[in-house]
Amino acid sequence: MSELPPKSSIRRWFLTTNHKDIGVLYLITALFFLLFGGLMAMLFRVELLSPAADFLGESGYNQAVSTHGLLMVFWFISPFAFGFANYVVPLQIGADDLAFPRLNALSYWLYLFSGLLFGVSFFQGTTFAGGWTMYAPLNTPAYMPGEALGATSVVLALIMFIAAVTLGSVNFLTTMYRMRAEGLRMRDLPIFSISINLTVWMMLFAFAALLAALMILSSDHILGTHYFSYAIDGETFATDADNPGSSMLWAHLFWFFGHPEVYIVFFPALGIMGECFQTFTGRRLVGRKWFIIAMVLVALQSFIVWMHHMFLTGINLNIKTIFMATTIGISLPFDLMVFSLIYTMIKGKVRFTTPFLFSLGALLLFILGGITGVFLGAVVLDYQFRGTYWVVAHFHYVMVAGATALFGGLYYWYPKITGKMYDEFLGKVHFAVYFIGFNLLYFPMFIAWETPRRVFNYPVELTIWHNLSTVGAFVLGASFLIMFYNMFVSYFRGEEVGDRPWEFATSAEWAVSSPPPLENFDGVPSYASGKLEFLDDEEVARRTGGQAGHAGTAADGGTGGAATDGGTASTDPAEAGTAGGTGLATAETALAAETGTAELTGHDEHASHASFWPFLISLGGFVLFLGLSGVRTGAMLYESLALVGGVVTFGSLVGMAQEPFYAPEPAIAERWPFENVEKMKLGMWTFLASDIVLFGAFIGSYAFIRFAYGWRAWEHELIPEAHVTFPGLVNTYLLLASSFAVVLAMVSAERESKWGVLASLGATFALGVGFLINKGIEWLHLFNLHGSEAFPHGWDLTTNLASSTFYLTTGLHGAHVVIGLLIVVYMFVRTWGGAYMGEEKPIEYFGLYWHLVDIVWLFLFPLFYIL
Amino acid sequence: MSHTKLYTIIFGVLFVFATIQALVEQFISFEQSYWLAFGLIIALSVIKALLVAGYYQHLRWEPRSVSYLAGGGLLVALALTAAAAYSIV
Numbered sequence: 001m002s003e004l005p006p007k008s009s010i011r012r013w014f015l016t017t018n019h020k021d022i023g024v025l026y027l028i029t030a031l032f033f034l035l036f037g038g039l040m041a042m043l044f045r046v047e048l049l050s051p052a053a054d055f056l057g058e059s060g061y062n063q064a065v066s067t068h069g070l071l072m073v074f075w076f077i078s079p080f081a082f083g084f085a086n087y088v089v090p091l092q093i094g095a096d097d098l099a100f101p102r103l104n105a106l107s108y109w110l111y112l113f114s115g116l117l118f119g120v121s122f123f124q125g126t127t128f129a130g131g132w133t134m135y136a137p138l139n140t141p142a143y144m145p146g147e148a149l150g151a152t153s154v155v156l157a158l159i160m161f162i163a164a165v166t167l168g169s170v171n172f173l174t175t176m177y178r179m180r181a182e183g184l185r186m187r188d189l190p191i192f193s194i195s196i197n198l199t200v201w202m203m204l205f206a207f208a209a210l211l212a213a214l215m216i217l218s219s220d221h222i223l224g225t226h227y228f229s230y231a232i233d234g235e236t237f238a239t240d241a242d243n244p245g246s247s248m249l250w251a252h253l254f255w256f257f258g259h260p261e262v263y264i265v266f267f268p269a270l271g272i273m274g275e276c277f278q279t280f281t282g283r284r285l286v287g288r289k290w291f292i293i294a295m296v297l298v299a300l301q302s303f304i305v306w307m308h309h310m311f312l313t314g315i316n317l318n319i320k321t322i323f324m325a326t327t328i329g330i331s332l333p334f335d336l337m338v339f340s341l342i343y344t345m346i347k348g349k350v351r352f353t354t355p356f357l358f359s360l361g362a363l364l365l366f367i368l369g370g371i372t373g374v375f376l377g378a379v380v381l382d383y384q385f386r387g388t389y390w391v392v393a394h395f396h397y398v399m400v401a402g403a404t405a406l407f408g409g410l411y412y413w414y415p416k417i418t419g420k421m422y423d424e425f426l427g428k429v430h431f432a433v434y435f436i437g438f439n440l441l442y443f444p445m446f447i448a449w450e451t452p453r454r455v456f457n458y459p460v461e462l463t464i465w466h467n468l469s470t471v472g473a474f475v476l477g478a479s480f481l482i483m484f485y486n487m488f489v490s491y492f493r494g495e496e497v498g499d500r501p502w503e504f505a506t507s508a509e510w511a512v513s514s515p516p517p518l519e520n521f522d523g524v525p526s527y528a529s530g531k532l533e534f535l536d537d538e539e540v541a542r543r544t545g546g547q548a549g550h551a552g553t554a555a556d557g558g559t560g561g562a563a564t565d566g567g568t569a570s571t572d573p574a575e576a577g578t579a580g581g582t583g584l585a586t587a588e589t590a591l592a593a594e595t596g597t598a599e600l601t602g603h604d605e606h607a608s609h610a611s612f613w614p615f616l617i618s619l620g621g622f623v624l625f626l627g628l629s630g631v632r633t634g635a636m637l638y639e640s641l642a643l644v645g646g647v648v649t650f651g652s653l654v655g656m657a658q659e660p661f662y663a664p665e666p667a668i669a670e671r672w673p674f675e676n677v678e679k680m681k682l683g684m685w686t687f688l689a690s691d692i693v694l695f696g697a698f699i700g701s702y703a704f705i706r707f708a709y710g711w712r713a714w715e716h717e718l719i720p721e722a723h724v725t726f727p728g729l730v731n732t733y734l735l736l737a738s739s740f741a742v743v744l745a746m747v748s749a750e751r752e753s754k755w756g757v758l759a760s761l762g763a764t765f766a767l768g769v770g771f772l773i774n775k776g777i778e779w780l781h782l783f784n785l786h787g788s789e790a791f792p793h794g795w796d797l798t799t800n801l802a803s804s805t806f807y808l809t810t811g812l813h814g815a816h817v818v819i820g821l822l823i824v825v826y827m828f829v830r831t832w833g834g835a836y837m838g839e840e841k842p843i844e845y846f847g848l849y850w851h852l853v854d855i856v857w858l859f860l861f862p863l864f865y866i867l
Numbered sequence: 868m869s870h871t872k873l874y875t876i877i878f879g880v881l882f883v884f885a886t887i888q889a890l891v892e893q894f895i896s897f898e899q900s901y902w903l904a905f906g907l908i909i910a911l912s913v914i915k916a917l918l919v920a921g922y923y924q925h926l927r928w929e930p931r932s933v934s935y936l937a938g939g940g941l942l943v944a945l946a947l948t949a950a951a952a953y954s955i956v
Contacts, residue, residue: 205943245955252951303943307954315954673932685933689940696944700951707952712901725889732885740878743923747871844925851923855916862888862908 004518004610015610017101018518022108023087024417027410029112030080036119037071038477040064044456045470051457059145061456062129067118069132070154073261074161075115077403081268082168084409085196087417089172091509091516092193094181094525094532094666099174099679101663102611102656107168109618114160117625121153124629128154131454133258136228136250140220152221153629155214160625162211166690169204172196174683180670181508182543183527187292190507191278191285194292195271198299199264205303206260208690212697213253216808222632225797225804227701243801245708249701251313255306256697262398263302266366267295269405270337273359275507276408277341280356281348282504291340294333301330311382320379327377334370338363353502354427358408361435362401369397372446387453393445400438407434407483414487415501419514420494426486433479440472508532519607524666540667605662613656620648657826684845688852695856698812699863702805709801715867718802720795722785727778728865731771732857735817738767739854742847749840757836757843761828764850768821775814779807806864813860816853820846877922884911 005012013025044064047055056064086104090097098104121127127150130138139155141148176197180189189197219225228246278285285291307315307323341363350356372394375381385391414422445451448465451458458466500510511532512520523534535543624645630638665679674682706714741763748756782795782803791799797807823846830836836843888908895904921927926934 205940208940209943209947248955249951252947252954256947256951303946304950307950310954314956316956319950319954674930676930677933682933685936689936692937692940693944696941697947700944700948703948704951704955708955725892729885729889733882736878736881736885739919739923740874743874744871747874848924851919854923855919858885858912858915858919859909861885862912866888866892866908867905 012610014615015612017097017105017611017614018609019086019090019097019101019104020417020516020518022104023083023085025108026079026083026086026111028083029108029115030076030083033071033075033115034080034480036115037068037076038480040068040071041473042477044068045473047456048458048466049470051460051463051466053456056456058456059126059129062131062454063122063127065454066129066131067122067127067154070128070158071115071118073132073265073399074158075111075118077265077399077406078165078268079111080403080406081196081199081265081409084192084272084406084413085172085199085268088413088509089193089196090175090179091512091520092190092507093176093179094184094508094521094527095175095179096519096521096607096666097609097663098171099178099663099665100171100683101609102614102661103167103171105611105614106617107164107171109614110160110164110167110621113618113622114157114164117153117157117160117622117629120626121150121157121629124150124153126150133254134217134250135254136247137230139217139250140228142229147630147633148221149630149633152218152632153626155218155221156625156629159211159214159218160621162207162214163621165203165207166211166687169200169207169690170683170686172200173204173686174679176200177674178669178671178679178682179666181525181527181532181666182668182670183529184670186672187289188527191274191288191291192268192271192507195267195274195295198295199267202260202264202267202299202302204686204690205693206257206264208693209253209697210257212694212701213250213257215812216253216698216701217250218628219797219804219808222628223797223808224632225808226801227705227804227808243705243709245705248310248313248315248708249704251310252306252704253697253701255309256303258309259306260299260302262395263298265399266402267299269362269402269409270295272405272409272412273341273362276355276359276405276412277344277348279412279502279505280351280353280359281344282351283344283348285340286343286347287336287340291337294336294340297333298330301326301333305330308377308382311379312386324377324379328374331370331374331377338367338370353411354422354424354431355408355412357428357431358411358434359405361431362405362408365397365401365404365438369394369401373398385449388449389445389451389453390449392453393442393449396442396445400442404434404438410483410487412502413509414490415497416509416514416516418491418494419497420490421497421501422490422494423486426482430479430482430486433475433482437472437474437476437479441469441476442472444468444472518609524668526668535668544667605664607664608661611656611659611661613652613659616652617649617656620645620650620652624649654826678841680841680845681848684848688848691852695812698809699859702809702863705801705805714802718800720782720785720788720791722788723782723795723806723865725865727774728861731774732861734767734771734774735854735857738764738771739847739851741767742843742850746840746843746847749836749838749843752837754831754834754837757831758828761824761831765821765824765828768817768824771817772814772821775810810860810864813853813856816856820850820853823849874922877918881915881918884915887911 004016004018007021013021016022016025041064043056044061047053047061047064049055053061086098118127125146125148126144128134128139129144129151134155137143139151141151144151176186176189176193180186186194186197216225216227220228226243226246228250230243230246274285274291305323305327307319308327311320311323345360372390376385376391376394411422411427414420444465448458448462448469451462451466497514499513501514502510508525509516521534523536524540526533526535622645623641627638627640627642627645631642677685709718741760745757745760745764748760785791785794788795793799795803797804827836827843827846888911891904891908895907897904920937926937
């Protein structure tokens with residue numbers, strides 16, 4: 001653990017794990033990517049001044065459009081919102097920091113380095129040019145010019161980005177369910193925190209599906225599997241298509257993520273609008289309870305509408321009709337929210353400050369975006385509008401409306417973050433120029449809706465509208481010069497503000513100084529009395545019966561009392577610890593490493609705020625992924641980068657696991673509905689829930705492709721006779737036995753039997769290694785079926801669909817086994833040193849992971865070996 | 868019954884069920900009754916998974932909210948698979 005240097009030191013920003021610092025880093029980095037994505041937009045808007053590729057050229061245009069979409073959706077909007085979430089949510093819920101501060105820093109650095117990897121892709125020939133939706137088969141190297149290394153980098157950058165997102169989701173959910181101030185029920189959270197809670201729930205599941213899609217795609221790129229290829233051994237895909245499910249599989253996986261993503265982007269904006277409407281009308285949100293219920297409904301419904309993006313594909317009419325109904329259905333809760341905001345204005349007294357103007361502007365733009373979206377939810381209208389600028393205009397009115405509210409959030413919390421007030425006049429000028437530029441840019445697209453999407457040419461008679469759009473783009477872009485000037489100058493010359501510069505702001509971040517102190521609150525926040533109070537140590541001790549961490553629990557009924565179960569329970573350092581795997585900073589390894597070190601012993605130790613390992617792990621991940629992007633070329637440079645990156649990542653993960661780091665849970669807190677689930681266990685289960693979706697999407701992809709191909713024909717035509725049940729059965733025995741051994745290790749630790757733990761962990765390791773050896777023998781045998789008539793070149797990853805799905809799905813499972821075994825080795829060594837005696841929790845946490853790996857195999861075995 | 872004994876019995880059940888799955892083809896002809904065999908084999912996998920989750924992962928003794936959390940992930944994956952497979956013409 002390092003000491004945290006002052007803010008003026010550059011070292012601080014590499015070391016910090018404090019949520020407010022990380023929030024600021026997110027905000028600044030996201031604004032950089034706004035400029036990056038905005039630059040791409042400017043370039044292709046210039047191209048669109050005339051209906052010919054006379055500026056960027058065809059490929060340049062495709063790259064600019066694709067990267068604009070990817071950068072704005074992934075690297076700007078959500079991370080910008082999570083800058084606020086990082087800064088504000090712990091303050092609003094009464095926590096000192098997030099549950100896993102180092103994981104939070106790791107999320108940020110993975111995000112930054114994923115963006116840098118994206119940037120590097122421009123220098124590898126061409127970057128990704130297949131549109132932000134990355135439709136198959138144009139997302140595979142076979143349909144890309146040149147070596148397509150830049151495109152592979154983009155795919156890998158997205159995987160790295162999702163690692164950051166998953167860690168963030170686990171962290172926020174654990175924090176919000178384990179660290180709320182006493183008496184603060186979920187329903188009583190400030191509306192912004194509620195919006196973030198629902199957003200991270202959606203992120204946890206939706207991004208896992210996208211991760212599956214991208215891992216499969218990267219396998220198609222790097223290993224040569226065939227999930228997204230139309231033709232595997234035919235001459236052309238027009239006549240020899242032997243993978244009828246390829247492009248549909250991508251569309252399903254992508255849009256299963258993609259539609260929740262719309263709300264992932266928009267919900268934080270809604271939360272900010274809610275905050276600003278309340279603060280600047282001076283009254284509570286009208287129908288607040290119903291507003292929250294509507295948000296919950298949308299979050300749930302968001303997972304059952306994705307096929308409205310696929311009405312023009314070959315899905316059947318029944319499913320189109322069902323998804324039309326669910327899509328129209330999801331607009332209803334939004335109606336309620338819109339009317340709630342409108343009535344709040346009517347019932348209150350509006351103060352037209354800059355944050356309010358941006359929030360109001362966002363509402364107006366969203367209403368137009370929402371209404372025009374309903375058109376696209378109707379199958380017959382969608383047939384007409386799909387693939388036109390109607391869609392482009394609609395989704396920019398939705399997504400950029402969200403961004404509009406986020407800019408309002410920047411003005412709203414700027415005084416809290418900096419302690420200085422921005423220039424109100426310049427803020428209003430920014431809004432005026434922004435609003436004019438926005439509508440000048442996007443509204444003409446509705447008029448010129450017949451313009452086809454994704455191509456640089458359009459009917460000549462529409463030129464005037466496209467020229468207006470281009471002028472609007474520059475006006476919109478110029479408006480940010482005003483914002484940046486205002487923010488920069490105000491930081492040095494702005495008027496100092498107190499705790500609460502906004503008269504009617506009520507949430508807890510306004511109850512502390514601007515900017516807040518490092519650990520947020522002087523006392524322990526509590527709402528048990530019905531209003532915010534800060535308890536001193538004596539009062540906390542009294543409420544916990546003098547034994548923080550072992551008192552009773554309080555349900556979400558806000559009944560007060562001590563809510564402390566496990567609050568300061570002992571968690572041994574670095575137990576669950578090592579991590580690693582094959583160099584990739586996977587969520588599970590990082591989570592395990594994070595666990596590791598929160599040595600909560602109940603004594604008065606200061607919380608830690610600094611660690612260099614998150615930066616190093618992410619740097620290693622960046623080098624590793626850069627190497628992987630070109631490893632298929634066999635170039636020494638790329639192979640070396642992959643090796644060095646892998647070593648740095650693995651070493652850094654071990655370093656992080658070894659680092660002493662103290663991240664306390666509050667002594668008293670509201671923890672419904674996870675009162676009796678300690679922080680680490682909840683974090684692990686939350687991560688496993690996302691891993692279930694990842695594996696589910698892999699298995700679902702296999703099932704989908706096999707259905708599309710013909711379930712029984714698959715077995716007869718694509719699988720060699722040599723692929724028999726026996727190796728799978730042996731591996732089932734081995735894995736079941738290893739699970740049992742982990743259970744015995746836990747029992748032995750409970751009984752403080754060192755040799756029992758060592759023997760059980762040793763058995764787990766031996767059985768896991770046996771599993772891998774058996775798999776290796778089986779694979780080698782199948783690779784080399786040279787005597788086979790049907791498969792004269794053997795049966796490897798590239799042979800056909802069945803081999804691709806078999807090796808990749810069981811390979812993903814095998815990678816989980818490898819990661820698990822590395823953790824077992826680490827735990828074995830620690831046990832040898834005397835750890836875990838009477839402290840079996842870390843073994844239990846590891847067991848949760850290992851048993852899930854076992855469960856997954858229980859389905860892979862029948863699906864890939866028997867059926 | 869001690870937990871260790873319970874864990875051991877469950878291990879035995881898991882072992883036997885895995886063996887039965889591998890032997891199903893000996894008793895039910897895949898050519899004639901493929902989907903019956905499919906249902907039986909997958910049902911055995913589901914039972915095995917529930918045993919591991921319920922006892923080895925202790926979900927039986929955890930607050931119900933933890934099961935809902937894991938079940939949420941499962942529901943999401945099943946919804947994707949079922950709807951996508953159903954959409955095939």
